[in-house]
Amino acid sequence: MALSIVATDAATCEIYRRVSAIGWSTGYAILLHFILIITGKSSALNKWRLYVLLYVPALFFLFVFAVPNGINPNPYNLRQTAFGWINVAHNNLWDWLFYAYYIGFTLQGLFLLSRWRQNSLDDGTKKKARIISLSIITALVLGTITDVVISSLFSELPQMAPVIMLIPMLAIYHVLQKDNFGITEGLDKKTSYLILFTSVLIYMILATYQVFSAYAGYGVGSTFNDAPVIRGIIVQIQMFLSIYLVLKENRPGYIVAVLMNISSILSGIAFVIKYDSMTSLPGIVSNVGVLVIITLIKTYKDKNYAYIKRINIQAAILKYNNEHVQLTGLYNRAVLEQTLKRDASLSLPHKRALININLSAMHALSLRYGYNYIQIMLKDIAGALKAYCNDDYLLYNTYEYRFVFYVKAYQDEKELTAFCANVLKTLNSYLYVHGIGIGIGILPIDKSIAHDGNELSKRLMITSEEATKYGNNTNILFYNKEFDLQITRENEISRELREIAEGIKTKRLYLHYQPVFDLVSRKICGFEALARLYSEKYGLISPVEFILLAEKTNMIALLGARIILQAFGFLNKLHENGHELVVTINISVIQMLEEGFVHKLLSMINQMQVNPECIGIELTEPVFATERAEINRVIDELKDAGIKVLIDDFGTGYSSFGRVGELNVDHLKIDKSFIDKLMEENPEKALTGDIISMAHKLGYGVIAEGVEHEKQLSYLHSQGCDKIQGYLISKPLDEDEVLNFLRSYTR
Numbered sequence: 101m102a103l104s105i106v107a108t109d110a111a112t113c114e115i116y117r118r119v120s121a122i123g124w125s126t127g128y129a130i131l132l133h134f135i136l137i138i139t140g141k142s143s144a145l146n147k148w149r150l151y152v153l154l155y156v157p158a159l160f161f162l163f164v165f166a167v168p169n170g171i172n173p174n175p176y177n178l179r180q181t182a183f184g185w186i187n188v189a190h191n192n193l194w195d196w197l198f199y200a201y202y203i204g205f206t207l208q209g210l211f212l213l214s215r216w217r218q219n220s221l222d223d224g225t226k227k228k229a230r231i232i233s234l235s236i237i238t239a240l241v242l243g244t245i246t247d248v249v250i251s252s253l254f255s256e257l258p259q260m261a262p263v264i265m266l267i268p269m270l271a272i273y274h275v276l277q278k279d280n281f282g283i284t285e286g287l288d289k290k291t292s293y294l295i296l297f298t299s300v301l302i303y304m305i306l307a308t309y310q311v312f313s314a315y316a317g318y319g320v321g322s323t324f325n326d327a328p329v330i331r332g333i334i335v336q337i338q339m340f341l342s343i344y345l346v347l348k349e350n351r352p353g354y355i356v357a358v359l360m361n362i363s364s365i366l367s368g369i370a371f372v373i374k375y376d377s378m379t380s381l382p383g384i385v386s387n388v389g390v391l392v393i394i395t396l397i398k399t400y401k402d403k404n405y406a407y408i409k410r411i412n413i414q415a416a417i418l419k420y421n422n423e424h425v426q427l428t429g430l431y432n433r434a435v436l437e438q439t440l441k442r443d444a445s446l447s448l449p450h451k452r453a454l455i456n457i458n459l460s461a462m463h464a465l466s467l468r469y470g471y472n473y474i475q476i477m478l479k480d481i482a483g484a485l486k487a488y489c490n491d492d493y494l495l496y497n498t499y500e501y502r503f504v505f506y507v508k509a510y511q512d513e514k515e516l517t518a519f520c521a522n523v524l525k526t527l528n529s530y531l532y533v534h535g536i537g538i539g540i541g542i543l544p545i546d547k548s549i550a551h552d553g554n555e556l557s558k559r560l561m562i563t564s565e566e567a568t569k570y571g572n573n574t575n576i577l578f579y580n581k582e583f584d585l586q587i588t589r590e591n592e593i594s595r596e597l598r599e600i601a602e603g604i605k606t607k608r609l610y611l612h613y614q615p616v617f618d619l620v621s622r623k624i625c626g627f628e629a630l631a632r633l634y635s636e637k638y639g640l641i642s643p644v645e646f647i648l649l650a651e652k653t654n655m656i657a658l659l660g661a662r663i664i665l666q667a668f669g670f671l672n673k674l675h676e677n678g679h680e681l682v683v684t685i686n687i688s689v690i691q692m693l694e695e696g697f698v699h700k701l702l703s704m705i706n707q708m709q710v711n712p713e714c715i716g717i718e719l720t721e722p723v724f725a726t727e728r729a730e731i732n733r734v735i736d737e738l739k740d741a742g743i744k745v746l747i748d749d750f751g752t753g754y755s756s757f758g759r760v761g762e763l764n765v766d767h768l769k770i771d772k773s774f775i776d777k778l779m780e781e782n783p784e785k786a787l788t789g790d791i792i793s794m795a796h797k798l799g800y801g802v803i804a805e806g807v808e809h810e811k812q813l814s815y816l817h818s819q820g821c822d823k824i825q826g827y828l829i830s831k832p833l834d835e836d837e838v839l840n841f842l843r844s845y846t847r
């Protein structure tokens with residue numbers, strides 16, 4: 101349109117007019133389409149209907165105003181004025197139709213924008229809608245006044261449309277640059293529209309100069325003596341400008357450069373046709389060359405861009421993997437630590453807390469069901485826990501079987517307890533059937549240690565560890581200062597155990613022996629070896645405590661071997677004193693499943709020269725914690741060597757004859773809790789009797805543990821129990837006490 105104003109004659113002016121009609125006849129359709137997209141209404145119609153409704157009018161006006169044809173043979177009423185060529189509208193049917201089209205489309209757009217503004221809740225959107233609406237209204241009013249009303253009435257004013265059009269365009273670009281609406285894929289935000297406009301301006305000035313200089317050779321003017329040289333230079337400058345735009349301004353730059361060159365080519369062709377002259381041919385050829393060059397550059401840049409994008413995506417994936425646990429898709433420990441550090445430095449006003457869900461007991465399940473099964477279960481559990489997340493409760497997967505909720509704001513402890521109770525319910529729906537104990541530890545974040553990630557994680561661990569401790573009961577526990585003492589104690593005991601394992605002051609670990617009485621022969625038939633630890637710091641420690649610690653710190657195998665050797669030494673001592681009795685040794689499942697356990701045991705038997713027939717191994721009933729096949733294999737190996745195998749604590753946990761029935765063992769030891777119940781009045785008594793008779797049917801002997809009263813003894817005797825053990829016979833004794841006991845014991 102600008103070129104048409106400065107055209108040398110009416111014919112050229114009309115050509116530029118027709119070219120500019122491509123822009124203004126489709127512009128309103130594009131504008132409305134754009135508004136439909138940003139207001140989210142573009143999907144209201146199906147795609148085809150939308151395109152037809154939007155663009156068929158535009159195509160129609162393209163046909164009427166841009167393409168020379170018989171329907172509207174003279175669309176323009178051109179006049180030369182002091183400001184250049186202008187169009188004084190005929191205001192014929194076509195013009196009126198066009199007015200209806202552009203005003204109609206623009207008003208629809210404005211209507212959509214105002215609805216968008218009213219319906220949106222956020223101020224940013226309202227502001228965007230207002231800016232775009234205002235700019236369109238301004239352009240509509242100004243453009244109509246200058247180019248329709250005034251130009252129809254006074255006919256001597258220059259065309260203002262090209263300038264007025266810039267108002268909404270700049271406003272929309274301004275908004276786009278601030279917020280891409282998700283539709284500016286490929287539009288580089290850093291595009292400088294100042295550079296674009298400046299370039300176009302320079303290009304157009306040069307083009308105008310070129311046109312004038314070309315026409316000068318045909319007598320239109322006479323100021324352009326060195327025209328060919330200057331034209332050549334101008335073409336070169338235009339080429340630099342085009343390449344610069346493509347390099348600097350990406351896609352918009354490329355589009356502008358292509359348009360500039362095409363317009364140059366078109367005007368060159370127009371010149372050739374009009375004057376039947378080849379003067380503009382070199383220009384046309386170089387413009388085509390420029391088009392090729394910038395297209396090549398653009399393609400290369402796009403490829404590069406795609407490559408960089410791929411690298412970025414890769415980096416994003418890497419970052420994702422660095423921050424997430426692959427299996428559960430949850431943020432990992434590192435992210436939690438960072439978040440805590442950041443929040444500690446913010447001195448937030450709310451009370452904060454950490455909730456640690458300790459499912460480490462699930463590890464045992466993987467031995468039973470296989471790794472994959474447990475992975476799937478863990479994933480499901482993570483999914484279920486995710487449902488508890490919100491803005492204040494964030495979930496992390498800190499270790500394989502541990503989850504942490506970071507509570508960013510809470511009211512009181514009641515809220516946390518209630519939250520955990522719900523979580524527990526969910527977890528139980530997965531784990532209860534498997535007998536997995538769940539511990540949930542809650543640590544309100546104390547300001548004094550908020551910055552100390554180590555201390556936080558230590559306290560959280562202790563708390564959930566404590567919560568898990570109470571056997572199979574599920575627990576929710578708040579952090580307590582005493583847990584710190586507990587940890588110190590555990591550390592100290594572990595340290596002493598390590599020393600013993602390494603051979604330092606090994607006397608701290610020793611054995612007591614509790615006699616087993618045979619109810620049939622009415623004689624002492626053997627002893628159970630029970631480990632004792634005398635800590636330098638805490639005195640006598642229960643095996644219940646230190647065996648667990650030895651297992652946890654991976655020292656059970658070393659310490660277990662020492663215990664076995666001591667027990668064998670005791671067997672030899674009994675032998676020397678003329679007693680052929682059985683000594684049973686407690687072996688923890690972890691110890692038993694250790695590589696080469698049976699082999700080591702047999703070589704110790706060999707080394708100590710003991711009779712395998714006099715050795716019993718007490719295994720805690722293989723509960724969920726174990727791989728059945730592996731356990732059965734070890735039991736068979738022990739039996740093959742002539743060693744006796746006993747199932748300890750029978751009746752607790754998840755025992756059933758169904759499971760034990762397949763095992764190749766000698767005795768079941770009925771747990772003390774059953775024997776305790778014999779002191780109460782029925783009906784539990786019947787159960788103990790049933791266990792005894794059932795065990796006998798399966799071919800097992802029965803030992804009753806923890807017998808303290810005659811009443812229990814007589815019941816057990818009446819039920820045919822084989823052996824008893826307990827304070828009624830004797831407490832566990834040291835080696836010398838055992839010899840005295842055997843010497844004097846009669847019953």
Ligand code: C2E
Pocket residue numbers: 614629630631632642643644647663685686687688718748749805806807808825826827828832
């Ligand atoms: P357990 O194998 O069930 O051992 C029986 C426990 O009951 C022993 O406790 C014993 O002192 C106690 N006891 C025996 N008769 C009576 C009674 O009449 N009344 C009462 N109230 N208690 C009685 P202790 O020695 O404290 O051992 C506890 C547990 O520690 C054992 O339970 C066993 O599971 C484990 N343990 C002991 N020594 C070893 C060992 O060398 N290796 C392994 N892996 N575990 C061991």
Ligand code: CA
Pocket residue numbers: 628686718748
């Ligand atoms: Ca035992």
Ligand code: CA
Pocket residue numbers: 748749769771772805
């Ligand atoms: Ca027992």
